Amino acid sequence: MRRTTTTISTETFELANFRWDNLGFDHVQTDYMYVMKCSNVGEFSEGELLPFGNIELSPSAGVLNYGQGLYEGLKAYRKEDGSILLFRPKENALRMRLGAERICMPSPTVEQFLKAVKHTVFANKRWVPPPGKGSLYIRPLLMGSGSVLGLAPAPEYTFLIYVSPVGNYFKEGLKSINLVVENEYHRAAPGGTGGVKCIGNYASVLKAQSKARANGYTDVLYLDSIHKRYLEEVSSCNVFVVKDRTISTPEIIGTILPGITRKSIIDVARKQGFQVKECRISVEEVFDADEVFCTGTAVVLSPVGSITYLGKRTSYNNNGIGVVSQQLYSFLTNLQKGVTEDTMGWTVPL
Numbered sequence: 398m399r400r401t402t403t404t405i406s407t408e409t410f411e412l413a414n415f416r417w418d419n420l421g422f423d424h425v426q427t428d429y430m431y432v433m434k435c436s437n438v439g440e441f442s443e444g445e446l447l448p449f450g451n452i453e454l455s456p457s458a459g460v461l462n463y464g465q466g467l468y469e470g471l472k473a474y475r476k477e478d479g480s481i482l483l484f485r486p487k488e489n490a491l492r493m494r495l496g497a498e499r500i501c502m503p504s505p506t507v508e509q510f511l512k513a514v515k516h517t518v519f520a521n522k523r524w525v526p527p528p529g530k531g532s533l534y535i536r537p538l539l540m541g542s543g544s545v546l547g548l549a550p551a552p553e554y555t556f557l558i559y560v561s562p563v564g565n566y567f568k569e570g571l572k573s574i575n576l577v578v579e580n581e582y583h584r585a586a587p588g589g590t591g592g593v594k595c596i597g598n599y600a601s602v603l604k605a606q607s608k609a610r611a612n613g614y615t616d617v618l619y620l621d622s623i624h625k626r627y628l629e630e631v632s633s634c635n636v637f638v639v640k641d642r643t644i645s646t647p648e649i650i651g652t653i654l655p656g657i658t659r660k661s662i663i664d665v666a667r668k669q670g671f672q673v674k675e676c677r678i679s680v681e682e683v684f685d686a687d688e689v690f691c692t693g694t695a696v697v698l699s700p701v702g703s704i705t706y707l708g709k710r711t712s713y714n715n716n717g718i719g720v721v722s723q724q725l726y727s728f729l730t731n732l733q734k735g736v737t738e739d740t741m742g743w744t745v746p747l
């Protein structure tokens with residue numbers, strides 16, 4: 398592949414020869430992936446960087462047959478001076494360990510996870526988009542790669558990281574998205590795996606998501622499966638409701654993914670003087686909200702322009718972004734990109 402060299406500010410850095418404008422959220426193949434194995438549920442051995450490519454799995458691998466797999470998502474940003482920042486990678490390492498425990502997998506130590514992320518980003522650094530063009534999405538996977546036929550934890554595990562430059566997750570970007578409340582399907586149930594990043598949690602929302610998209614909505618807002626009344630989350634992100642100076646988000650009760658962007662927005666909002674509540678939010682409360690927004694690593698922060706529930710549509714902020722959402726978005730993204738000083742201690746230089 399041809400290479401280009403770009404000078405921004407004081408440093409010169411090499412960029413892949415790629416059209417950086419209009420990045421969306423599609424996989425772009427980069428140079429390297431990181432692979433690390435663990436046999437017989439011992440410890441993970443030393444990992445290695447390999448050229449990005451297909452992997453070999455037995456047809457009887459635990460991940461293929463019984464869904465014994467987890468993933469994470471985090472981002473790297475390029476600063477104006479060309480250097481690279483990771484956003485809260487330790488949080489992902491810890492979350493992967495919790496998820497692995499839930500589905501009986503060994504997981505890399507926090508140190509192994511952080512080292513692997515840094516090595517992978519460094520090896521692919523020419524794929525970190527220039528400032529203002531997007532970020533490098535980092536996708537760690539942990540899977541039961543050993544062979545099983547009867548239902549049991551796999552005898553071998555593979556930890557793998559690949560990366561892709563990305564732009565907006567929703568094509569709307571900072572324009573608002575339109576959600577429909579789902580009544581038939583649920584994302585998670587008490588005692589299930591909704592609170593960890595199991596790969597199966599994502600396949601299970603595809604049906605409702607496809608139905609919503611076919612009806613002209615951007616995505617689905619799920620309710621709890623017991624009362625069919627309390628907000629849980631959107632297919633790929635958490636949800637927040639703003640009323641006056643109070644910001645509410647569903648409490649983490651095992652059916653909701655503990656998003657790292659969710660946690661960061663809660664801290665940022667508190668720091669900015671908002672009252673933040675992690676609580677039950679009934680679907681009726683969204684009719685009365687001033688603003689609604691979603692958060693996630695891929696999504697970052699996305700304003701919600703309308704929510705439709707049982708055929709009734711409630712709109713917010715004339716389908717634009719509300720003042721509070723904009724304020725939180727600007728604070729978070731300026732910090733992530735190294736535009737403002739990181740007063741929260743969340744960014745990690747590569």
Ligand code: COI
Pocket residue numbers: 469470471632633634693694695696
């Ligand atoms: C993320 O935001 O990193 C996620 O895991 C959501 C995914 C559907 C892209």
